[in-house]
Amino acid sequence: MADKKISSAVIKRLPRYYRYLSELLDNGIDRISSGELSKQMKVTASQIRQDFNNFGGFGQQGYGYNVAYLKSEIGKILGLDRNYHVIILGAGNLGHALANYAGFEKRGFIVSGIFDVAPEKIGKKIGETTVTDMKDLGNFVANHTVDIAALTLPKAIAPSVAKQLADYGVSAFWNFAATDLNLPENVAVENVHLAESLMRLSYNISNLPE
Amino acid sequence: MADKKISSAVIKRLPRYYRYLSELLDNGIDRISSGELSKQMKVTASQIRQDFNNFGGFGQQGYGYNVAYLKSEIGKILGLDRNYHVIILGAGNLGHALANYAGFEKRGFIVSGIFDVAPEKIGKKIGETTVTDMKDLGNFVANHTVDIAALTLPKAIAPSVAKQLADYGVSAFWNFAATDLNLPENVAVENVHLAESLMRLSYNISNLPE
Numbered sequence: 001m002a003d004k005k006i007s008s009a010v011i012k013r014l015p016r017y018y019r020y021l022s023e024l025l026d027n028g029i030d031r032i033s034s035g036e037l038s039k040q041m042k043v044t045a046s047q048i049r050q051d052f053n054n055f056g057g058f059g060q061q062g063y064g065y066n067v068a069y070l071k072s073e074i075g076k077i078l079g080l081d082r083n084y085h086v087i088i089l090g091a092g093n094l095g096h097a098l099a100n101y102a103g104f105e106k107r108g109f110i111v112s113g114i115f116d117v118a119p120e121k122i123g124k125k126i127g128e129t130t131v132t133d134m135k136d137l138g139n140f141v142a143n144h145t146v147d148i149a150a151l152t153l154p155k156a157i158a159p160s161v162a163k164q165l166a167d168y169g170v171s172a173f174w175n176f177a178a179t180d181l182n183l184p185e186n187v188a189v190e191n192v193h194l195a196e197s198l199m200r201l202s203y204n205i206s207n208l209p210e
Numbered sequence: 211m212a213d214k215k216i217s218s219a220v221i222k223r224l225p226r227y228y229r230y231l232s233e234l235l236d237n238g239i240d241r242i243s244s245g246e247l248s249k250q251m252k253v254t255a256s257q258i259r260q261d262f263n264n265f266g267g268f269g270q271q272g273y274g275y276n277v278a279y280l281k282s283e284i285g286k287i288l289g290l291d292r293n294y295h296v297i298i299l300g301a302g303n304l305g306h307a308l309a310n311y312a313g314f315e316k317r318g319f320i321v322s323g324i325f326d327v328a329p330e331k332i333g334k335k336i337g338e339t340t341v342t343d344m345k346d347l348g349n350f351v352a353n354h355t356v357d358i359a360a361l362t363l364p365k366a367i368a369p370s371v372a373k374q375l376a377d378y379g380v381s382a383f384w385n386f387a388a389t390d391l392n393l394p395e396n397v398a399v400e401n402v403h404l405a406e407s408l409m410r411l412s413y414n415i416s417n418l419p420e
Contacts, residue, residue, distance in 0.1 A: 011410065011413055012410065014409070014413070015403070015405070015406035015407075015409035015410060016403075016406060018406075018409060019388065019403075019405070019406065023389075042390075077413070078409045078410075078412055078413045078416075079412035079413055079415055079416035080409065080412060084412060084415070092307065093303050093304070093306040093307035093310060094303070094304070094307040096303040096306075096307075097302065097303035097304040097306075097307055098404075100303060101404070103388065103405050104405070104408065107405065107408075107409075109408060109412075147415065148411065148415070171415070171418060172411055172414070172415045174407070174408065174411055178229065178313065179233075180252075185419060186418060186419055187418075188411060188414035188415050188418055190407055190408070190410055190411035190414065192402065192404065192407055193225070193226075193229075194308075194311070194402065195225070195229070195313050195314070195317070196225035196226060196229065197225075197384070197400055197402055198314065198317075198319060198384065198400070199224070199225035199228060199288045199290065199317075200221065200222065200225060200288075200400055201358065201382055201384055201398060201400035202288055202289035202290060202294060202319075203221055203224070203287065203288045203289055204382070204398035204400065205289055205294070205357065205358070205381070205382045205398050206288075206289035208381060208396060208397075208398055209395060209396050
């Protein structure tokens, strides 16, 4: 388990390293210098060395990094050396998109339930999973391991459903609803606020270099 | 137009302020103190004052902020006082989700085209927009204003389509493909890397307080 004092900025960069290392491996590259990694990722080599030093360094400078080893070590830090059972709340377009995203299962995120309130959606198959009536949610969570709940719900109901799930013992939420969930401190929440992302883009459009 | 020296951390927080101020207005609250805003947003009052001071302050302490004025000023900084024509590349589940997200139009983001290569998708209506053959993309961009291209494409083709669009003069990209686009500096790119978001969540699960 990683040291708790690692800055959130470093943590934010780790998944990007992981993605690049995965691509290098896919392309048959099994060793890379920090200089070359720096060039590809557009991060300074000293930033890369500093980031990796948080975790003991990982490799020999000059000789370069062993890509498979580095990917595996960063994967362990990110908690990717285990499986996660994911339920998806909301079987709309976004819920579908998440359920069908093959990349998740490859990394150990297994969709084990999809829930909705709409009668025309209940019973339909999405990938390998059948959409279940939201009113069976409590029963499902009581009888299955649920590591992550992905919320693709309207913002008016997302916080109350999240609270109910947290009360059932679900301790991690991937929140796509445009609202804060206000859950206890011992619950992990990762927000994907698409409207906010789009506003950052409009800001950047208004402030592009000439 | 905002001062260029404003830190990206402040810029990242502005959309969240905007979201909260919108909710306050929706709830009929037209004046709020920095203390109350701080409590609701779980940001310190001094952070809020510091952030707002980057833009001249906006309000009187003690007396509080005028919510509508503050929202409108932050909206202007974010470039939300104009409309944007958005095209969506890829009419899969994620493309559908973006096209149907009513919140975008409310904020001035108008979907004016959706493109795909799959014959069974071309000609279908999504909301008000008809899915167009990707091979007509160049012609469309030559004859319509395109402010933003949202990419919900496989990572293998996203960078080349983005480059093509940038060559046509599109200067802002909302990128959902799990890859970097490597576009020129004078192009704005906002990445939504869902796999990286999920990895940050798995990291946080592994490092939850006991």
